[in-house]
Amino acid sequence: MLARVRDNEHGWSRMTQQVRALAGTRVIDAATMVAGPLGASILADFGADVVKVEPIAGDESRTFGPGRDGMSGVYAGVNRNKRAIALDLRTEEGRELFHELCAGADVLIENMLPAVRAKFGLTDEELRVRHPHLICLNVSGYGDSGPSAGRPALDPVAQALTGMIQGTGDPDGRGIKAGPPVADSSAGYLVAIAALVSLFARQKTGAGQNGSVSLVASLFHLQSPWLGQYMLADYVAPRVGNASNFYAPYNAYATRDGGAVHIVAFNDRHFERFVKAAGAEHLLDDERFTNAASRLAHREELDVVLAPWFAERDRDDIVTLLTDQNIICAPVLAYDEAVEHPQIRALEMVVGLESEALGEVRVPGLPIKLSDTPGRVERPPTALGEHTAELLKELGHNDQDIARLLAARVVR
Numbered sequence: 001m002l003a004r005v006r007d008n009e010h011g012w013s014r015m016t017q018q019v020r021a022l023a024g025t026r027v028i029d030a031a032t033m034v035a036g037p038l039g040a041s042i043l044a045d046f047g048a049d050v051v052k053v054e055p056i057a058g059d060e061s062r063t064f065g066p067g068r069d070g071m072s073g074v075y076a077g078v079n080r081n082k083r084a085i086a087l088d089l090r091t092e093e094g095r096e097l098f099h100e101l102c103a104g105a106d107v108l109i110e111n112m113l114p115a116v117r118a119k120f121g122l123t124d125e126e127l128r129v130r131h132p133h134l135i136c137l138n139v140s141g142y143g144d145s146g147p148s149a150g151r152p153a154l155d156p157v158a159q160a161l162t163g164m165i166q167g168t169g170d171p172d173g174r175g176i177k178a179g180p181p182v183a184d185s186s187a188g189y190l191v192a193i194a195a196l197v198s199l200f201a202r203q204k205t206g207a208g209q210n211g212s213v214s215l216v217a218s219l220f221h222l223q224s225p226w227l228g229q230y231m232l233a234d235y236v237a238p239r240v241g242n243a244s245n246f247y248a249p250y251n252a253y254a255t256r257d258g259g260a261v262h263i264v265a266f267n268d269r270h271f272e273r274f275v276k277a278a279g280a281e282h283l284l285d286d287e288r289f290t291n292a293a294s295r296l297a298h299r300e301e302l303d304v305v306l307a308p309w310f311a312e313r314d315r316d317d318i319v320t321l322l323t324d325q326n327i328i329c330a331p332v333l334a335y336d337e338a339v340e341h342p343q344i345r346a347l348e349m350v351v352g353l354e355s356e357a358l359g360e361v362r363v364p365g366l367p368i369k370l371s372d373t374p375g376r377v378e379r380p381p382t383a384l385g386e387h388t389a390e391l392l393k394e395l396g397h398n399d400q401d402i403a404r405l406l407a408a409r410v411v412r
Helices: 035-045 074-080 092-103 114-118 124-128 155-159 184-207 215-222 224-233 268-277 281-285 292-297 301-312 313-326 343-348 388-394 399-408
Strands: 004-006 011-017 026-030 049-054 082-086 107-110 136-142 211-213 251-253 260-264 330-332 348-353 359-364
Touching: 026 035, 026 092, 026 359, 035 049, 035 074, 035 136, 035 184, 049 092, 074 359, 082 388, 092 124, 107 184, 107 343, 124 136, 124 211, 124 313, 136 184, 155 184, 155 215, 155 399, 184 211, 211 215, 215 224, 251 301, 260 313, 268 281, 268 292, 292 301, 313 330, 388 399
Parallel strands: 026 049, 026 107, 049 082, 107 136, 136 211
Antiparallel strands: 004 011, 251 260, 260 330, 348 359
16 A cells, blocks of 8 residues: 655655554454453554454453444454454363464463463463563453452443542532543553563563553553642542633533533633634623633633523534634534544544444544554454464364364364
């Protein structure tokens, strides 16, 4: 595929052949649920050959929530660009096949609990002895150390433990969990970073290493700006709903058609621009709103004053008006509108694929944009064991042996 390359003098001009940055890198994704598989998919987006290794019954996330034609939307959302094999680690042959896959791989991503890893002979020490070249990344709820190490955890537990729930919600209500699994997703991004850092280190040392990413540490780190306020200034940000502790107006205002528009006017210049666009210049002379500090001190009163202007107009008309005046704003969209929004589409964040099992399927696109080594979404989410025979042949197994393994339910 040809790509334009930036010429420092003449802008985008000449053409070059795109390079898959991680081509030649093999990743074994033996993780389930969201975090590990998402991290593996990011590596696959940039050219890594990712082999998803599932239990005979499949990744548990295949059964989560709504989907179609036997595939869960949760699974489809985080398992693009992979090949899939299902094997039974409870059998000796299944474990040996797993090691055959690891022998030819660069990175292993898994989320087994310590007791399971020990049962299958996949502890850090055992993997280092057998596969010294391999980068082995474990994804867990709580990490490798501390009183909760080794315990299972899911996204809401991480949100609870790290302060996320307590810091989210309306001022007069209880703390509330973020809707999407933010701990899982943040851990997934860090899994990809950990793999890339380790691959870079291996170029220098020639050796693999062990590593871990936890939901708790990932979500704690994701809140660094808010934690920085507490650690430096002993300030605990109170819950403010859609408002801000620092600026006003900064809120989502209900509109006539049942929608809402979120605006941000974080300094005097932006506030003046907004009130002029709204035909409310008289607010510039109101002593409650003359500067940023006074507006913040009277933000509830300011919201009351502004609310009728929004309530008398439709959402998209307001967005058009304010956008034309270069005011920071956006419509509050549900997923059905977000995936069709022209900005989301322009960023290619919705990718259509053809799947033998599902027909046409859409998956999230790539948020990272690189000029010379861009990523691509090419493979749809896999069916369980979709590439088992193909992968076993690559390992050197013949048709007769593959048939025997399938019949014995060592693989699927």
